[in-house]
Amino acid sequence: MKRALITGITGQDGSYLTEILLDKGYEVHGVIRRSSSFNTKRIDHLYNQEELLDHRFFLHYGDLVDTSNLNRLLEKIEPDEIYNLAAQSHVKVSFEIPDYTAQVDALGTLRFLDAIRETGLKSTKFYQASTSELYGKVQEVPQTEKTPFYPRSPYAVAKLYGYWIIVNYREAYNIYASNGILFNHESPRRGETFVTRKITRAASRILIGTQDKLVLGNLSAKRDWGYAPEYCEGMWQILQHDKADDFVLATGETHTVREFVQHTFSKLGVELEWKGEGAKETGIVKSIDLERNKKVFAKKDLVNGITVGDTVVEVSPNYYRPTEVELLIGDSSKAEKELGWKAKTKFEDLVGIMADADFDLVARKGY
Ligand code: NAP
Ligand code: G4F
Numbered sequence: 001m002k003r004a005l006i007t008g009i010t011g012q013d014g015s016y017l018t019e020i021l022l023d024k025g026y027e028v029h030g031v032i033r034r035s036s037s038f039n040t041k042r043i044d045h046l047y048n049q050e051e052l053l054d055h056r057f058f059l060h061y062g063d064l065v066d067t068s069n070l071n072r073l074l075e076k077i078e079p080d081e082i083y084n085l086a087a088q089s090h091v092k093v094s095f096e097i098p099d100y101t102a103q104v105d106a107l108g109t110l111r112f113l114d115a116i117r118e119t120g121l122k123s124t125k126f127y128q129a130s131t132s133e134l135y136g137k138v139q140e141v142p143q144t145e146k147t148p149f150y151p152r153s154p155y156a157v158a159k160l161y162g163y164w165i166i167v168n169y170r171e172a173y174n175i176y177a178s179n180g181i182l183f184n185h186e187s188p189r190r191g192e193t194f195v196t197r198k199i200t201r202a203a204s205r206i207l208i209g210t211q212d213k214l215v216l217g218n219l220s221a222k223r224d225w226g227y228a229p230e231y232c233e234g235m236w237q238i239l240q241h242d243k244a245d246d247f248v249l250a251t252g253e254t255h256t257v258r259e260f261v262q263h264t265f266s267k268l269g270v271e272l273e274w275k276g277e278g279a280k281e282t283g284i285v286k287s288i289d290l291e292r293n294k295k296v297f298a299k300k301d302l303v304n305g306i307t308v309g310d311t312v313v314e315v316s317p318n319y320y321r322p323t324e325v326e327l328l329i330g331d332s333s334k335a336e337k338e339l340g341w342k343a344k345t346k347f348e349d350l351v352g353i354m355a356d357a358d359f360d361l362v363a364r365k366g367y
Pocket of ligand 2: 089184198
């Protein structure tokens with residue numbers, strides 16, 4: 001039985017990857033951080049399955065800033081594959097905590113690689129969660145594995161170190177270490193402060209009347225948004241390749257934040273019109289047709305928060321970033337050719353999956 005170690009197991013990707021690896025028959029070990037309240041809600045459904053707990057699913061306390069802990073975990077578990085997904089992953093927050101972000105996202109990666117080197121685990125394979133944020137102020141459209149990097153945030157600069165230390169340890173010590181350069185990928189498990197989830201959650205709450213407005217930053221930023229479970233399958237495929245290498249995973253389509261908002265409301269039966277520009281731009285309810293979405297229509301009696309003419313979207317410069325990434329669009333033809341990986345879920349379907357899931361949740365819980 002293959003043994004995998006996942007850092008960041010409590011995050012969006014960690015939870016999907018755990019399901020995928022358990023399904024493939026792996027023994028899965030996850031690193032969790034001590035927290036003053038529960039932080040395992042994305043994996044509780046797995047942790048509560050007794051047959052898994054006995055034999056194939058184990059959680060260990062740890063932190064990427066604690067070198068001795070990482071060494072101990074490697075010595076004890078001797079994993080065949082390591083997926084390093086742990087990170088301070090919020091770009092805007094990285095401007096507030098740049099030192100911590102570097103400690104975890106840059107040096108955390110180095111600590112792990114060094115632990116592999118010191119414990120002499122020669123055949124362990126290492127996956128690094130690299131990111132399309134490396135391209136930042138993009139030097140080429142679309143972005144490929146060969147596009148030069150131009151990071152635009154402390155997060156991206158820290159991940160740039162992570163990227164290059166992977167390449168360096170691969171070349172210097174012959175460690176099997178690969179970068180997955182993943183473009184944005186989303187799901188109903190996405191953290192609530194990332195823009196997609198913020199939008200689908202707010203739109204549902206606005207419909208039901210527990211929130212008045214959705215306040216956002218840059219509506220014109222463009223992202224290449226895919227569906228997270230497919231990208232986590234791609235992480236596994238990257239480590240099954242005969243040699244360590246770096247791969248872009250992306251959909252090849254790009255959309256603005258504004259389009260994400262528009263499609264979310266539309267999916268829930270509400271058409272918006274946009275007025276004004278920049279920080280004065282607003283999204284106003286133009287029409288409502290709840291029958292368009294079966295889930296919403298079935299709970300029509302709960303929809304009492306919205307009327308034609310309401311302003312439901314506003315902009316606040318508080319959400320602007322000191323330096324922004326305006327456009328991302330990836331070309332993953334190398335992954336398609338060498339790994340057989342291709343994104344399947346289209347933008348509108350992704351928006352639908354997330355809007356439906358959040359509407360269900362909000363309708364069930366009332367907030
Ligand atoms: P996420 O939901 O924010 O999850 C981050 C995980 O890292 C959580 O489990 C978190 O634990 C853990 N973590 C944070 N700091 C840690 C530390 N010091 N020590 C140990 N664990 C720590 O992120 P995600 O969306 O799943 O992304 C997974 C990885 O892919 C991240 O490295 C991210 O930067 C990268 N990435 C994401 C995307 C994307 O679009 N999602 C795209 C490219 C790259 P807690 O639950 O305790 O906070
Ligand atoms: O959802 P976001 O915060 O994601 P961002 O910055 O693209 O980063 C995510 O994807 C990266 C891959 O490219 C990962 F490496 C990273 O870990 C993370 O998962 O913001 C997307 C866009 C930005 O341009 C932002 O300025 O949405 C814009 N935006 C507009 N209003 C907002 C908001 N972002 C957030 N979080 N909140 C807003 O209110």
